[in-house]
Amino acid sequence: MSEAEVSSTPGAALEAERLGKKYGRKPVLENITFAVQPGEVYALAGPNGSGKTTLIRLLTGLAFPTSGVVRMLGQDVYNGGYVARRALGAVVEAPAAFYPHMTGRQNLEMIAFLTGMADAEARIREVLVRLELLAVADQPVRTYSLGQRQRLGLASAILHEPQILILDEPTSGLDPQGINKVHEILAELAWKGVAVLLSTHHLREVSAYVDKVGILGGGRLLEEVKLGTKGETYRLRVDDPAKAAAFLKTVPGVQNVSLRGVNVIFEGSPNVALAALVREHYQVQFLEPDYFDLYDYYRERVKNA
Amino acid sequence: MLRVLIWEFGKLMRLRSVQIGLLAALVLPLLWAFAPGLRAQYGLELVSGWQVPALSLLTGMDFLFPFLTAMAAAEVLGSEVSMGTLKSVLLRPSPRSRLLLAKIIVVLVYPFILLAVSLVGSLLAGLPFGLGSFFGGTGLGAGSFAGVGQLSPVGALTELLRAHALAGVVLWPLSALAMLYAVIFLSTTSAALAAVSTLLLMRLLIAFPAIQPFLLTSYLDLYIRPAAVGLGLPLLIIYTVGFSVLALLIFERKDI
Numbered sequence: 001m002s003e004a005e006v007s008s009t010p011g012a013a014l015e016a017e018r019l020g021k022k023y024g025r026k027p028v029l030e031n032i033t034f035a036v037q038p039g040e041v042y043a044l045a046g047p048n049g050s051g052k053t054t055l056i057r058l059l060t061g062l063a064f065p066t067s068g069v070v071r072m073l074g075q076d077v078y079n080g081g082y083v084a085r086r087a088l089g090a091v092v093e094a095p096a097a098f099y100p101h102m103t104g105r106q107n108l109e110m111i112a113f114l115t116g117m118a119d120a121e122a123r124i125r126e127v128l129v130r131l132e133l134l135a136v137a138d139q140p141v142r143t144y145s146l147g148q149r150q151r152l153g154l155a156s157a158i159l160h161e162p163q164i165l166i167l168d169e170p171t172s173g174l175d176p177q178g179i180n181k182v183h184e185i186l187a188e189l190a191w192k193g194v195a196v197l198l199s200t201h202h203l204r205e206v207s208a209y210v211d212k213v214g215i216l217g218g219g220r221l222l223e224e225v226k227l228g229t230k231g232e233t234y235r236l237r238v239d240d241p242a243k244a245a246a247f248l249k250t251v252p253g254v255q256n257v258s259l260r261g262v263n264v265i266f267e268g269s270p271n272v273a274l275a276a277l278v279r280e281h282y283q284v285q286f287l288e289p290d291y292f293d294l295y296d297y298y299r300e301r302v303k304n305a
Numbered sequence: 306m307l308r309v310l311i312w313e314f315g316k317l318m319r320l321r322s323v324q325i326g327l328l329a330a331l332v333l334p335l336l337w338a339f340a341p342g343l344r345a346q347y348g349l350e351l352v353s354g355w356q357v358p359a360l361s362l363l364t365g366m367d368f369l370f371p372f373l374t375a376m377a378a379a380e381v382l383g384s385e386v387s388m389g390t391l392k393s394v395l396l397r398p399s400p401r402s403r404l405l406l407a408k409i410i411v412v413l414v415y416p417f418i419l420l421a422v423s424l425v426g427s428l429l430a431g432l433p434f435g436l437g438s439f440f441g442g443t444g445l446g447a448g449s450f451a452g453v454g455q456l457s458p459v460g461a462l463t464e465l466l467r468a469h470a471l472a473g474v475v476l477w478p479l480s481a482l483a484m485l486y487a488v489i490f491l492s493t494t495s496a497a498l499a500a501v502s503t504l505l506l507m508r509l510l511i512a513f514p515a516i517q518p519f520l521l522t523s524y525l526d527l528y529i530r531p532a533a534v535g536l537g538l539p540l541l542i543i544y545t546v547g548f549s550v551l552a553l554l555i556f557e558r559k560d561i
Contacts, residue, residue: 061395062392062395062396062560062561063561082397084398085396092392093393097393098393099388101319113308156393
């Protein structure tokens with residue numbers, strides 16, 4: 001595909017356009033298109049073998065696609081040279097890999113040099129403090145626990161204050177306290193305008209602060225779920241849900257009516273819906289807010305793919 | 306680039322194959338110098354410590370040094386793949402070619418380190434035989450071990466340094482070939498095996514006299530054939546540059 005054929009998403013920090021990857025004749029990823037805006041957190045979810053790791057390798061320029069393009073701040077990652085990676089901070093393995101004979105601080109110094117950072121001492125200390133690694137900073141990495149290595153990975157990724165952060169399973173191997181720390185840092189970075197893309201199996205953990213979830217399955221982007229933009233949703237159980245749902249669709253002030261198992265899901269005014277159902281002599285057993293359960297949604301989506 | 310090179314040398318010296326190789330290069334001369342079957346093997350009675358390095362070089366270059374060189378070159382990249390550190394480094398805004406070039410330079414220097422250690426070990430093993438002037442040859446110069454008359458310590462050392470330097474250049478194409486295979490396979494074992502197999506296969510090609518002068522395997526004994534240096538040395542350098550450039554080109558678009 002030529003560069004001219006690919007359209008760009010205005011303002012996107014990171015964008016993938018019709019990205020495809022084949023190993024031999026076997027397609028691993030097909031036609032993946034999405035964009036992450038500055039300040040947005042994008043979670044990639046999908047079962048094992050769905051192509052998450054391959055997609056992350058393509059996004060970071062470690063692997064090359066069979067078709068399509070990835071742009072970072074508008075710059076082609078594959079043909080723009082290594083300069084395109086200046087805006088990128090990434091950890092693509094869990095746990096993050098470091099030279100085991102070097103100390104955590106020495107590893108960060110090497111990364112700072114390769115990133116072209118001048119006078120990085122103060123910043124290295126800052127990230128070591130932020131990730132609670134200062135006490136072990138001068139010990140060889142081979143003595144680090146799994147969690148410490150994972151936190152050092154995040155430290156290395158945010159060291160040069162990147163505008164784009166790509167993380168593969170950033171909380172893998174961490175204790176609950178470490179997990180909270182990572183989520184806190186990622187949410188803070190997004191608030192500061194960093195575009196964050198992470199792959200995760202722990203959707204309930206990240207649903208508090210992610211903006212979009214890309215659900216991968218069989219090498220395709222099955223769906224992109226936008227969180228936090230949905231209207232107030234309710235669910236109710238009633239004696240004849242199919243008939244009640246059909247009726248509610250005709251009621252003004254009630255929208256997006258659907259059936260989920262034996263429950264009727266709708267958006268709009270719960271008082272209006274309840275009054276209308278009672279007026280028509282339906283037996284309403286309960287009515288409550290329907291909190292969006294990302295994990296349940298993901299399970300359903302992947303099952304039905 | 307200098308800082309990257311220093312890092313690469315530091316990493317090289319920590320590789321297990323390098324540490325074992327250097328130990329072998331140091332110990333081998335001791336075994337040879339005092340081996341009871343030396344006379345039977347070479348028909349040689351050592352008359353000077355200056356003759357021990359030739360024994361180490363002749364036996365080492367037969368298989369051990371080429372193997373150790375290929376192994377180290379393959380592990381320089383392969384170990385980074387297996388540890389996962391290659392990905393971490395390639396994520397930085399630094400050209401891939403710079404990283405691989407530093408690695409190629411390091412693996413091209415390694416044969417000289419290996420041979421220098423072998424030379425030092427040989428001279429240490431030769432101490433009991435004396436390192437003064439003697440009648441005979443070092444085994445690496447004119448007249449081989451019989452020599453052409455009296456040889457001074459300076460003359461002997463010059464012969465040894467020249468031969469070891471040439472032997473280092475002889476090992477260059479193998480280092481570059483192992484690095485090329487390491488880039489292709491991203492695996493230490495596969496790359497080392499492929500490099501050694503290629504060498505062995507090339508040796509079989511001497512059955513085709515027309516191509517024999519152009520095979521790198523025709524010059525593996527260049528360090529004892531000064532007459533062949535005119536054609537052999539440029540050819541070995543061409544092979545080295547060719548394999549290195551190919552490795553750089555492939556690495557630039559290699560999926561990691």
